[in-house]
Amino acid sequence: MTSAPSRDPVDIARFSDMKLSDERLAAIEALGWVTPTPIQVQAIPAGLDGKDVVGIAQTGTGKTGAFMIPALERIRAGEGLQVLALCPTRELAQQVSDDSAALAKGTNIRNEAIFGGVGYAPQIRALEDGFEVIVATPGRFIDHMQSGRVDLSKVDYLVLDEADRMLDMGFRPQIEDVLRGMPKKRQTMLFSATMPHGVHDLALRLTKDALWVEATPSGTTADGIEEFFYSVKPEKKPDLLLRLMAEPGWDHVLIFTRTKAGADVLEGRLQREGILADVMHSNRQMKHRTRALERFATGKVRVLVATDVAQRGLDVEGISHVVNYDVPLDPEDYVHRIGRTGRAGATGNAVTLVTASDLGAMKSLEHRLGRRVEKTHLPEFDYAGTPQTESRSAARRGRKSRSPHGMGSKAAADLTPEELEALLNPGS
8 A cells, every 4th residue: 555645744734634545544533533743743744755763752642643654554465564563561562553453444454462461372373374563562572583483574664662661671682683683674663752872872773864853852741731749648648649539520540659569559448438440560460451451441440550560551541630649760750650641632630649758759850840840738638747867867957056947946847848848958
């Protein structure tokens, strides 16, 4: 299937302006996509023209359409594996595969998601039958390569999605193994939310005369997301969450915890309070994770509690609130977590619960975002002190001399939240 020449991005207001095939336009319309997102406006025309593309874009910006629409337009049904997309997580691979199937509606193009935690049989059948599109995590795909089931000779379209995450997860050796089996002459599209040195080096090595596009500056949050930060004592977190969830509009809530045990405990508390909830983390079997995601996506449960396994692979429409129950230690994780709401032009809310022990992580987050974060202080939940080591240090300083902020010999545990922040963040 060959598409007509694409148009300059400045002329593109609708998908029909890209001169896509009738089948593709019908599939896009069936998905309810009306206006291309900024990353799609920039990347699709270049992809249709056969150019390599390096895209810097956050989650929720329409990246899958940006690389998969041109791939499907250039594919030849019935001629074996031609498109290989590598993703860091099972959830993301499944989501990209589902979107690919929807975009290929009305054609004979076949696709399969290949990842661990599930049986081999359907994956082997797809590889042996020469499905045109394979979306895979690197580890399981290498298993199939080593078993001699993979024919990469006709692959002329390679996608690396969430490249920064794949490198963070230690997948560079597997990626290199896949690349060694790929034809030298191919089209490559690499997408990443951030562009650290390792990803930048990989992009330069894999692509040739690539068009570099950026939908959102690295480290920023997507438009349409309203952010709220609440100061809270650690033991008051569950009560504050329940208080917030009693407010109107908290209809479809995704909650991130730092640990798997914490996710299980919180899910149990919500269930005891009569709130329909499910949990998703790496200790759960894949079938249970898939079921939890399906129940959340279809509205059978109001809340999904998850660890960061879901931050870059979960694509559910209509999430009203994303809650950082625990402040992420990596500022980039904050961006990806809250990107689960406000997707593809919609609006959403991001709520973060901040304890005194999170102040260091919050300073890192503010530095990464390039702006000061204002916190809401509710008297019945507000933290009144700092971690024990900081409290003792502050108390010792208070005994020796008067505080430069006029706090005298107050111990940290006796400070108001405003005084505490002034003490810990002088000059802010």
